[in-house]
Amino acid sequence: MYDLKGKVAIITGGASGMGKAASVLFAKAGANVVVADLNVKGGKDVAELASESGNKCIFQRTDVSDEGDVKAMVAAALENFGRLDITFNNAGIGGAVGPLEDIKVEDWDRTQHVCLRGVFLGIKHSVGPMRAVGGGAIVSTASIAGIDGYNGLHAYCAAKAGVVNLTRSASLEFAADKIRINCIAPGGVSTPIVYGGLANKDSVETMLLNAQPLHQVGQPEDIAEAALFLASDAAKFITGHTLVVDGGATAGAISTARRADQARAFSGQRAFAGPSFELG
Ligand SMILES: NC(=O)c1ccc[n+]([C@@H]2O[C@H](COP(=O)([O-])OP(=O)(O)OC[C@H]3O[C@@H](n4cnc5c(N)ncnc54)[C@H](O)[C@@H]3O)[C@@H](O)[C@H]2O)c1
Secondary structure, three states: OOOOOOOEEEEEOOOOHHHHHHHHHHHHOOOEEEEEEOOHHHHHHHHHHHHOOOOOEEEEEOOOOOHHHHHHHHHHHHHHHOOOOEEEEOOOOOEEOOOHHHOOHHHHHHHHHHHHHHHHHHHHHHHHHHHHOOOEEEEEEOOHHHOOOOOOOHHHHHHHHHHHHHHHHHHHHHHHHOEEEEEEEEOOEOOHHHHOOOOOHHHHHHHHHHHOOOOOOEOHHHHHHHHHHHHOHHHOOOOOOEEEEOOOOOOOHHHHHHHHHHHHHHOOOOOEEOOHHHOO
16 A cells, blocks of 8 residues: 555545545555545544544545635644645535536536635645645546536536646646645546435446446545555656546547436536535
């Protein structure tokens, strides 16, 4: 396993899905973890679970779109653990879903605020403390929807494409400080953001299986492992990179046609998909 001994990590969206898996994995790898999320109950449970590794982990209630909350999140890492080495900007929502002409401006904005502004704020407030300890690693969760277009996911596609290119530009600015900045583009992964509130979970699962040539729905742990690699010193020569972890979904023509079915399934599902723990 990649080693994070002595490191301090913040993981946003840590209450559920990929962030939960990463909180547990990073703690097992030796890190003290700040689990940051809007979901208080889920986040506290994950902090407790991750602490079973023997490394202390805490929960900090955080709205990643709120600058005051993000400052407080970083302050919690410094106050409790004395340093910050790793930030995994992972919180996200599906946001405005459906035909472009029906998207309300406030739903468009909220999607950008959580999925893109949240990553900007995470980078903005992490780099100072990382510079102070001689470097660090920032990993953000983009999506294959930030690389290819998905009909019906316009706001999400735009926000995630923003994460991919902010990763590149920020990596240039902070390379001299030895702060590496990378992101992950997951394909379809089995988490509440995909299934929350959906009655037709099985048919969505089948669609994801068929869209991904490895014929697997990704598991949260698959993304956590990729995040651990990018956060660790094993990736010390990697920055500005988007690591695609998608079972081959974006590899070529056959998968492209299959993904069209997947996009159709998501379009028109609901007007706005907020945090998955509120979807029921
Ligand atoms: N599951 C997939 O198929 C998939 C594919 C590509 C990308 N992603 C991205 O992966 C990331 C993790 O999502 P997941 O699949 O684990 O879903 P999830 O819903 O299980 O986890 C997302 C977490 O983010 C939290 N969150 C939402 N809004 C927040 C806010 N404003 N501030 C703080 N926390 C907030 C939620 O409460 C939740 O705990 C997201 O950025 C998502 O867009 C998911």
